[in-house]
Amino acid sequence: MRICWLLLSFFFYTALNAQQGTLTGTVLDEKGAALESATAQLVSFIDSTQMLTTTSDKSGSFTIYNIPYGYYRLRLTYISLQTKTIDSIYFREERSDFNLPDLVLKPKVQNDLDEIIIYAEKPLIQSKEGNITFNAGESALSQGSNASDLLTQVPLVTKDPNGKVLVRGKEPRILIDDKPVELNLQQLQDLLESLPGSSIEKIEVLTNPPPQYANEQGGVINITTKKGTVGKSGRLSIFGGTRGEYGANGSFSYRKNKLAININAGFAGNEFNGYGYSFRQNTYKDSTNFFNTNNEYKNQNIRPNFRANIDYEITKSHLLNFVVLYNQNSYDNLNETVFRNINRFDQLYRLSERSINSKGDSYNPNFSVTYTYKTKVPGEVFRLFTNVNYSNSKSDRLFYQQFFNPDYTFNGNDTTQLQINNNISKGYNIRFSYDRPLFDKKTSVSFGGYYIHSFSDINVDALYKRKGDGALLPLDVLSNYFLFHQNITNLRGSVRQHFGNSFSATAGLSMEQTGIYFDLLKAGKDTSNKYWTVLPFANLNKTWQNNTNLTMSYRRTIRRPGINELNPTRDFSDPYNIRAGNPSLLASPAHNFDLVLGKSKGSFYANIGVGYNVVEDIYTPIRELLPNSNVTETIWQNISGRKEYEMSTWSGYTFSRKLRMNASASYTFNQYSDFDKKNRKYRDGGSLTSNLNAVFTLKDLYSATGSFTYNRFANPQGTVRSSVSMNLALQAKMLRKKLTLTLNMIDPLFRQKNHVFTYGSNFVLENFSSTQTKNYRLSIGYSFTKSAKKPTPKTKAAIQKVIKS
Incomplete structure (x- = not known):
């Protein structure tokens, strides 16, 4: 240091x-x-x-x-x-x-x-008509970080305890360079955590997205990567942190006439250490008892990544784009947990220790092609997008558990289990869109559609070690084999009408068919479901001369369960809380009503939004205490529904050319039905997310950036509380800005902590976890750009002669 x-x-x-x-x-x-x-x-x-x-x-x-x-x-x-x-x-x-x-x-x-x-x-953050642009190239936080880190610095964007990206509490559609990313949750997390922050130009949050994404419940996040300058240029960077973090990235760009090539490659390694505990009180008809745990863990991973983007202009009207993506995640995780069973007299009667060592690799290649046709009519554009993706994930999980007497002496019993996972996911999708202004130029139409096919082959083999000869034998209850297919077909159309220069209205409709098919090979049966969904949308937008803007919108959205929620494989990592998905889950439709009022004036902008959502057939993990047992079971289930009341704000102020600040906060209150509250003991509750950013520029070559976030999430059975997270960065540039040094101080004052409170019909559970996120990261980057040569005195004289003439 x-x-x-x-x-x-x-x-x-x-x-x-x-x-x-x-x-x-x-x-x-x-x-x-x-x-x-x-x-x-x-x-x-x-x-x-x-x-x-x-x-x-x-x-x-x-x-x-x-x-x-x-x-x-x-x-x-x-x-x-x-x-x-x-x-x-x-x-x-x-x-x-x-x-x-x-x-x-x-x-x-x-x-x-x-x-x-x-x-x-460019300021760090811009706001227009309720949409937000985070200019990552202006932030010192981008050096040495990744896309996942940067997203949490953007107003209204946060991540839930499972790492899922949310905008105002709802899951958005992720785009990279205006192209949708069709990946499952784990693949998306791997991609975002492997994409270098230094390769990102800006991040846009579209709370009022264009017609092709109007039915996305959380709006759209569009990540735009840097394209380079004319000629050849490149950049190399290395970084290391006190937490065990290290990595390197390199980029190369070439632009000449009709061809542009951008290549990024690198790797990043991480190490996280943490600990936690849980207290659970179980209530039976005639007694109560307690189940407590303490755990420590160490997670290590390394993530290689590669991205190539090629743009070719066949003519001014015909454009082609090719993107090749590859990311990998190799990990080695160790978790050790102590389990204690305590009776109603506060006496310890069962004690054990369990260690889990998980090692694995996932490989994720991805290829896409985009064709764009622009006619001579300004604004008339046809786009065709195709994508093919593949993922292969392999892992071994070794479970070893020892049992002790209450005085911590070994009682002679232990168990060893091995779970081998080999999962393959692949898919393809085709999208098209056509936009055209009509002859009066005040009316425009937009048509489009897509077809998405995804397939997963899940293969889980479980073994146990037999006493005596130590042979590994099949453990059928923890094994599973199944195939999963999902097909989504969508067609849409919309009309936008401008009434003068300051008022517009948009209305449209999407028709969507979803088909899923499970082949449960182990159970020897299959199940399928196919359904149509009608998704209307509309919005009104008014702008006044004093830069005040009002947007009112309605849209019907649908949230579909993915393979993580549908996977019926029983996760036995915690023998006292068994987890599994549910292949019978239904999709969750919702009616979303939003109103956003914004104003900007000189160095100040402010927005406030209110929303009301009616969500049907919500699916969420529900934890229940099994009868006559101290084991809980967490299964994804559909519940009847809920009403959501939202309020959010995002604002920014430029105090001077040296100091700028931005802040955002979003609060959502969830209200469940009387039936759910009475019979399932669900609780109404609110989720809060907040973010504060500040940029201080002392001189052109010296800047500081700070970001502070606080989140609190509610669920039907309780709440998740998290502590404040901080990211401070100091940046210096020299050698005509070709050399950049950045010091990031991540959570310098305290560790990241999460508190989870869960209330069931016959149990109360408190979970606590803390991760060593404190990290001092030094990043060194060097840009290889060709500077124009200074003109010679003879050339200067010739220029002056031309100017004077």
């Missing part, structure tokens, strides 16, 4: 002595080809005679150095092309380096005015 602080102190000192600015950019024509020898002229607002001039190289890149602080206007010129002016670029102590995106010069048309653009800097 001392070395980390010394290094950062040195680089910060170097940064604090920077006194002049630098401007870089790339000039292209309309076809995306680099423009060599385009003139870039930077003129001071205060003194128009104070100007700096250069030309672009063969890759279209230019760089202007030694820019005194102040406001400037950038003027780009090229023979036979229209002049472009970018106004109000402000060089100052806290922002002295600007890298402008691709600057496109259009063909010159007679009597056409020069194009003038007012430059606006």
Whole structure:
């Protein structure tokens, strides 16, 4: 740690002595080809005679150095092309380096005015019409982290205790570069945890999504990756943390004319240590007893990853995109638990220890192709998306349990069991969409549909060690073999009407057929189900001149159980709480009503949303104490339904160009039926998620970012409470911003803790767990980008001669 602080102190000192600015950019024509020898002229607002001039190289890149602080206007010129002016670029102590995106010069048309653009800097978080954009490229937290970490820094986004991503308490659709990710929960977690944060440009949260995703209950999260600049560029980074974290990432990008290639590859290793306990009181007709546990665990994993993205422009109208993804998770987990049975007289009468060693690997390749056709009619677009995915997960779980007398002397009894899992999942999906504005340009239509097929082959073999000869024999009760198929077909259509420039209405309908089929090979039977669902949606949007926006929406959504909820295999990792899925689960439809009011003015934005949901056939894990036993069983079950009342807010304020803050909070109150509360002892309760972000920029090369979150989740049988999590980052840049050093301080003050309270009809359970998340991570990254050469005195003189003429 001392070395980390010394290094950062040195680089910060170097940064604090920077006194002049630098401007870089790339000039292209309309076809995306680099423009060599385009003139870039930077003129001071205060003194128009104070100007700096250069030309672009063969890759279209230019760089202007030694820019005194102040406001400037950038003027780009090229023979036979229209002049472009970018106004109000402000060089100052806290922002002295600007890298402008691709600057496109259009063909010159007679009597056409020069194009003038007012430059606006990207804040960390933007909000418009209820949607949120988190500019990850502006955050020091992105260095050394992954997509899963970054998502928890975005307003309204959180993860539940099982690691599932939620937006305002509901599960969203995840997109990467506008393409849907069709993976199960575990595959999605592996993907997000293997995607480097440094490769992400921005994360968008669409609480009011476009028609093709209008029926997603949690809206849409779109992760946009960095595309690189014209020519060749690359980046290498390494990171390590005090918690046992380590990894490296590399990226390469190439762009020229109609072809763009982006490749990312790397690996990350992690180690988590933790402990926990539980207290359970069992109530019977004539007595009570207690069951207590204490446990410790150590989880280690390494995650290699690879992603290649290729864009090819056949013509201006025909575009192709190819994406290849691969991620892997190799893990080695050890859990040790002590079980204590205590009678009503508070006397220990049964004692045992159980260790579980789980080792496994999962391999997840993924391939997709997207074809886009743009007609000459502005806004008319046809897209065809295809995807193929595959996953192979293998694991061995070794269970060893010893039994003791109350005085902790070994009583001679022990058991050894082995569970071997070999699961294969694969699938494919096809999507199409067609959008077209009608002739009045105030009306637009959108049509589309998709077909998704997924297949799982689950193979679980269980063995036990026989006393005497030590032979491993089959254990049928813990073994399972089945095949699972799911097919989803969807067709949709919608109309959007603009009434003037400030009011619009959208209405549409989706028709969806879901078919599932289970072949329970072990049981020698099969089961299937097929059903249609009608999913209407509509919204009204009004914007006033004072930048106030109001959105009202209705949509019917459906939540389908996945393989994790349907899998009937009995999880015996805890012999006193047996878990299993339920292949008979029904999908859960819901009616969602939302109203969002937002306002932005200068350095401030604020949004408040209220919602009301009627959810039917909810499926959730229900824990019950088995009769005449101290064993509980947790099975996924459908319950009658509930009503949800929501309130959420997300706001941001720029105190100065050095300090910006953003905050969000969401509260959902769940109300169950009188029948469920009386007969199943369910409890009404509220879930709270909150997030606070702050960015402080002392100088252009020195910044600090902080994020703080607090979550509390309710379930039908109780609540889950979690402590505050923190992520603080200090970042320094040097060598013309090619070298980046970042120090992340994750949960520096306390460990992550979770408290779970569960209330059943004949038991009360308290669970506590704590994970060693405290971590100091140092990340070092170096960008390989070609800087434009400074023009020679002879070239400068020629440029000035052309300008004056």
